[in-house]
Amino acid sequence: MVDQPTIGSKTRDALATTVSAALGVAVGFAFLAYLCVEIPRAYNHLTPIWLSNGFLAACLLSSPTRRWPALMLGAAVGALFAGAHAGDSPLVNVILVTLNLSEALLAASAVRRMTGETIDLGRPRDMLAFVVLGGFLAPIVAGGAASSIYTLLLGGDLRTTVVGWVLNDILGMLTIGPCLVVFFKAGLYLRERPLSRDGVLSIVICCLMTAAVFAQTKYPLLFLVPPAMLLAAWRQEVLGAALSAALVAAIAMVLTISGRGPIHLILAGTDTQSTVLQLFLAVSTFVSLPVAAFQRQRRAILAHIVEARAEAERSEARYRLLAESALDIIAHSDLEGRMTYISPAARAILGYEPDELLGERYVKILVDEDRAAIRRVVDAQRYCPEDVTAPPAETVEYRAFRKDGRMIWLESRPTLASDPVTGAPTGITDIIRDVTARKTLELDLRAARAEAEQAAAVKGEFLANMSHELRTPLTAVIGFANLLADEPGLSPRGRRYVDRITTGGRTLLATINDILDFSRLEQGRITLSRRPVMIADLVSEVLEMLASDAAAKGLVLRAVGDEVAPPVLRLDPERVRQVLLNLVGNAVKFTEVGEVRLETDYDLQAGRLRVSVTDTGPGVTEADQALIFARFAQIDAALTREHGGTGLGLAISRGLVELMGGDIGVESTLGQGARFWFEIPARTGQDDDADDEAGEDDIPLPPPGSRVLVVDDNAGNRELVRSVLEAVGVEVAEAVDGEEGVAAAGAAPFDAILMDLRMPRLDGVSAALRIRSEEGPSARSPIIAFSADVRSGALDPVFDGATPKPLTVLSLLSTLAAALATPRPATA
Template identity: 75%
Template sequence: MVDLPKIGSKTDDNLAATLLAAVGVAFGFAGLAYLCVEIPRAYDHVTPIWLSNGFLAACLLSSPTRRWPALVVGALLGALAAGAHAGDRPTLNAILTTLNVSQGLMAAVAVRRMTGEAIDLGRPRDMLAFVLLGGFLAPTILGTIAASIHTLMRGGGLLSNVTGWVLNDILGMLTIGPCLLVLFRAKLYLRERPLTRDGVLSIVACGLMTAVVFGQTKYPMLFMVPPVMFLAAWRQEVLGAVLGVVLVAAIALVLTIAGRGPIHLILSGSATQSTMLQLFLAVSTFVALPVAAFQRQRRAIMAELVETSAAAARSEAQFRLLAENALDIIAHSDLHGQMTYISPAARVIVGYEPEELLGARALEILHDDDRAELRRVVDAQRNSPRGVAPPPAEAVEYRVFRKDGAMIWLEARPTLVCDPVTGEPTGITDIIRDVTARKTLELDLRAARAEAEAAAAVKGEFLANMSHELRTPLTAVIGFANLAADEPDLSPRARRYLDRIATGGQTLLTTINDILDFSRLESGRIALNARPTSVADLVAEVLELSGADAMAKGLALAADGLTALPPHVMIDPERVRQVLVNLVGNAVKFTETGKVSLAVVHHENRLRIAVVDTGRGVAAEDQALLFARFSQIDAALNRQHGGAGLGLAISKGLVELMGGEIGVESEEGRGARFWFEIPAHVAQADDEEQAEDDIPLPPPGSRVLVVDDNAGNRELVRSVLEAVGVEVAEAVDGEEGVAAAAAAPYDAILMDLRMPRLDGVSAALRIRAGRGPSAGAPIIAFSADVRMGPLDPVFDGATPKPLTVISLLSTLAEAMSEPTPANA
């Protein structure tokens, strides 16, 4: 809703106020013109002062600019009426009226350009602008033009007419103009400087002195009036100066016109007397008004100085209050390093009274080892180039000795202080804090970290030893179980027993691998080996591995989207296989009926695989626990299915290591959907040529030396290699391995890492350095430790324990295909 009536009412009020002001200007201009002409004429005197133009200038300067056209029109009408009443011919009346009004307008425009919208004669700048531009410039220019035209049309002496006319206008402008401008703002001036007894007495004295001087005609005592006007301006500032000017002008004019006053001592005629009176009043006004303005400014400056001094005192008191009650030490030193102020907090922190540390004595309590660092930080502030901002304050920690001898840690942040006016450096200010408790905690944490790192190293060593000790017998258990299962004469019962042995060994191996893989993930020792891989073949392999378990439970096991995949993508197949085996294995393990399916999608170089089952699902509150280490959300379920609770945690770590993400979507009782997504760029033609083909075999008739302290492992390797036509020799430890390699040539050497007397790395180094017939043969690390970290460069490859036939044969074939080392 638009409130139009209010808008219209406001507009009407503005219009009415403007019209009322214009009418007031018209009557005021005409009335002052009548008084200035008719009263002197009645006493047969020339007009000594012209007030109308100054009246118009004051009214314009006191009004908004938008009202000026109306006020100028009102002044023109009033001036025409006054000129017609005075008997001027219409042409002369129109010309003089236009020039008089133009003079007031010119004065207002010139002053407003200098002072702005709000003129304040209490400001010396505004006062001088009005006196020089409005009081002298405008009357001189337009008064000269008006007097010249009047002389041409009415006759008379040009110089005397111009002089008298200009002085009339100047006197009128300087008399009534400031008076009205001050009266319009009288409330402001009275609020700033209320009337005082001395001020009122000075104004009264001004009037009395003027009456005394102009009430007699014997003595030329005009010089006695300006000092009293000066006193009124000094005591009552602008208001006193204006009232004094009005009183002096009124009394002087009335008494002079009445035939009294020292002006009549001049015997050169009424014209000269009028000119001298005008000069007297102009000089008196010009002295009083600027003095009042400067006095007002001086008072304002003094008040500001007093307030500034009080503010500085309050600020200093507040600073001292803060400094004296601060818990930290506040210190200031000069550019020579001498302490000039130290807050009372020093008494609590270092046990010294502040006075005891002034000068250079504060340096005496510093620890010798920390002096150089503290000096470096302070010098960085103190020696910054002039004109360039100092560097950011740098925190420094150092030790000091308390008065009781105890050593404590302090933290300081020395900062350069510059003079706010000149910008010159004056010293260094510092906030010094006791950080002994924090440093003690840091030292304790550092010791605890060192202890934890030592414990981690011990744990790593323990895991490495346990890996070797557990994998070594598992190699024999799983290997011989598999070899025995291939024997054709086994009874069904014996074959079933061997299957149970192999399955149990494989389960134990999986648990060991999970624990070791998780440890390696935590320590960041797993490296990725991306190569061209067929995702379809990889998924098919994983499904085949889980197929027997799914078939035993009657579950359907399938994969979708394999045909739309690119032939090869760049991924680490072993790590992706490990994640898939965990996800598919869990899905089969926890699904009793229904199916387990894989959805495989490759889009924009991203591989996304989801494993969906129809099992019991996972509650929303338990989903956060799925990827946590050693987490099993259902004790009963875990007792039924077993597991260490590391599979999903390892999967999450591997996926994140590959730059991907993993998650789960499930509702209790409605199955689960585990998914992961990893970067998988499509393999280029050059990469695809490197894709793995069938596993190669070592050349038949090759000679391989097996160095291992476990007889079962040696026998297992012999059984596998002799089955493919490889000749095998054995050594029971590193010493025998070095001797065997020095005695006969071998095409490859399988070297255990942990052996009595001489470990595998040392044995390999001695074989390489011995320059024997097998010094250049490929040496392959054969140990559970190869999973724990990077290989020593002396080895040409590695196959882990427990061994698999595929790993052993492919590693040997690859090593034998490489060129002979240069140091062979």
């Protein structure tokens, strides 16, 4: 609604412009027709030129196509009026008007099809299109038809009438048509080439020359006019050519009609004289206008060349400024490696002036061992097959010597430069950067990393030693506490004290195990041992181990979904048990009332076991959930916290789950409990070679009367082993270190040897190897590793089994019984 007045105003303006143009065309067409008929008639001369058709064609070409109907209507009105004034009959008048308008329309349509909506006679292509299509083709076709019809209606010589008529139309098209098209665009041409003194003078000379030639009837000097027209076209280009052509035609026709000029030297009659004049003017116009168009194009090309050269100079100046201001070295070399350009940054980076490094001198400052790397990168691009895409430029680092002798590190990206026309390689362009500081930092980082790795190794060794040193006394503490608890005459108070000792020892052992397990996870020293496991039995075992803690707090501890999972899954039971103990133990620790539920589920299609532990405790805040699996992280980390622990349990659980290829997470809302879950890949069924699991709960015992040598530097551990084994009828001998163990094994036969791994003078592995190699009476006896270290990695092949510290009766007896039941093959 708001835009309607504007739209209406524009529409009215456009309509007014169209009506004005149509009226102008009507008046102009009629006026030119009147001049072309009446002036020659007044001098009893034939019409030498017909300007109206050229006028109408120029108006059409200079107007939008949508205005053509209005312009054609205006031209028809003017033509009918002019014909009636000339005395033509209505029939002849209508026929001639129709043919004249058709000629102008044909000329304009043909030219516009070639040039488009905008015509510019300053372009040789447009000029040629106008001359050929508008100046010759349309007059020949339409003028020939009009003259033929005119002759048939009024009589006369057909050839003479057709030739004169067509030449009249050609001369009109080539004289007034280009001039008007140029005049309509005079502002454009004047902006490009303003009127100059030389241009005006050349037009004046052309007019004077034409007047001089046509003012006399003595000499045939027509040949003097075209050079003057060419001079005007050369000096003032298109506008000068149009003006000179129009003025020459006007002067020549006026003087010729008035009986003067060299045309009258021709004695063949007025028809022939008119034809010669027409040919002279047509040829002169046809020569001057194309020359003006080519001159304009030549000037534009020269101006473009000058501008391109100036732009190239400005671009070179900009790039030179960039190159000279750049902190990195910008260099170019030929294909042989000789430097042809080096930017001034070489002064700051290398200490050399750029001129000092041109030629082959740059290569000489490079370290010899690094030149091949640069050549390899260049050759990979230079000698790439034509049908293969060249590899991208590769960054290369190399060393060079400054002028002061100091070695520095440089980084460059040599890129093959090619000829833009032929594509042939011409040289190498490079940007060279000083990376000495970065390389120094990298070297420092490598040294720091090596130092850190060494420190990690030392830490691992320290932890291994600490494991041995801490677990060795714990073995005696827990073992003797268990033996003491079985004494029948122990008082209630003494039994309570023993239980406290056992609980404290196990708590300390759990803390040590957490720290050592986390250390082994960080070092990647934990390996998995997957085997068929009854998942329901594993869950029951975990809940049974934590049942007493839950009962002490009045919590319900139950399992859900055991029947959903397959009865047998292949997984590492030790690691899964450790994760379950951590999750269920944490739930029991932090839950004061309610229940702890352990739920199992199995995705048969994905082959993944999913376990979740849900409690009714206080829950975990969203902020704490992001930290809960971090090492040493505890939600109640204050000095007065209620719950103990190292804060490693959940971190170890996450590490173990990820080691098994699974995921672990927590879902909780504060005040509504928490749900910890993990899922791991677990295949179903047993291996074909898997042994059937024993269904008995009896502890395997070594054969009574067996002789066992215990090699351990800790007297408490030796006494503990002696107490356990002698209780089942095994004879025990002792050695305090590896040297004594080797001597004892070489002096007497033993059915089995329990060997500690860490001992003074000679460690357990070396002692076992010596026992095997010395071929003594116990050389083929089973040797069992007896150390805390057996938890951390693979067992040395020299051993036939292992039992970890702290010692448990079940582990010791079962390991010893298995070793004694398996015969060792004879050595070669």
